[in-house]
Amino acid sequence: MNPADTPMSYLVTAGPAADPVTRLNWGLIAVSLAVVAIIAALLLGAVLRRRPHRPGFGAVERTSANSGLRWIYIGTGISSVVLAACAIWTLLALSAVTRPAVAPAFTVRVTGLQWWWRLRYEGAEAGGNAAFLTANELHIPVGKPVRLELEGGDVIHSFWVPRLGGKTDTIPGLTNVSWIQADRPGVYRGQCGEYCGAQHAHMAMQVVAEPEPAFRAWWQAQLAAAAPAAPGPALPGARLVQQHCAVCHAIRGTDADGLLGPDLTHLMSRRTIAAGTLPNDPAHLARWIAHPQQVKPEARMPAVVLSDSELRDVVAYLTTLR
16 A cells, blocks of 8 residues: 555655655664664574584684674774764754744644644734634645644643644643644644543544635635524524534624534534544534434533434534535
């Protein structure tokens, strides 16, 4: 299998926050394999070497005391040069991924929570104080670095998108700063890299790298408030959402202003729900609302008690939030 085809591969990367480390990994692997091959060849040569016959049981040929030191000096010298080169290469790689070559385009505050990611886009890209919240899907423009302020909302999590960069912990009470950049359009999978509880394995995210025009269009769409519910099933669905969901979820443009769960203003613009656990479509959305503990045991979302018709109305409204 091509390493580029595996979503969590760090052997083929796509951005300057990851590429120097990838090259270092391949280089150290090559050095390690060369060392193993050389040692194996020397050992095999020693085993297969024919020694001249010497008369007398236990007879030992007298040799000079310094006859083997030359090979020790040669081996030590070569090893020292290789290790020094690897150390310098490592320091250069660390320096390259510490900060981007140009100033970041904007900042995203990433908060790790059990078990999802809250993303707050700051307003520099919009040219003012505009900012908005979304969840679990980080959109970035291709070829531009983005500054990440990482924090933990409950326990320690770890932000990790292997094809775009290394792991950075999100720690309650502490803000860690990192950055991310994708040089090719695509969808890159991320995952919490620090065990954080029962649903650690279902705490995923996606990084969507888009060309600049598409990213700006997405940004402007995210700034907009939710459209009013249209007559039909969506209208009673909106009332039910206000009754049952507004305590935990926010929908800009309505009275729903909860902060415990993801912002739902543009819910249907996301590819997945439940932090990458389910595809984002009406059928899976209904399942998640009715049976969240079956999908994600111990998740903070409680089951919402609704009749079949009420559930259809709620889903009808939520699917208008694009």
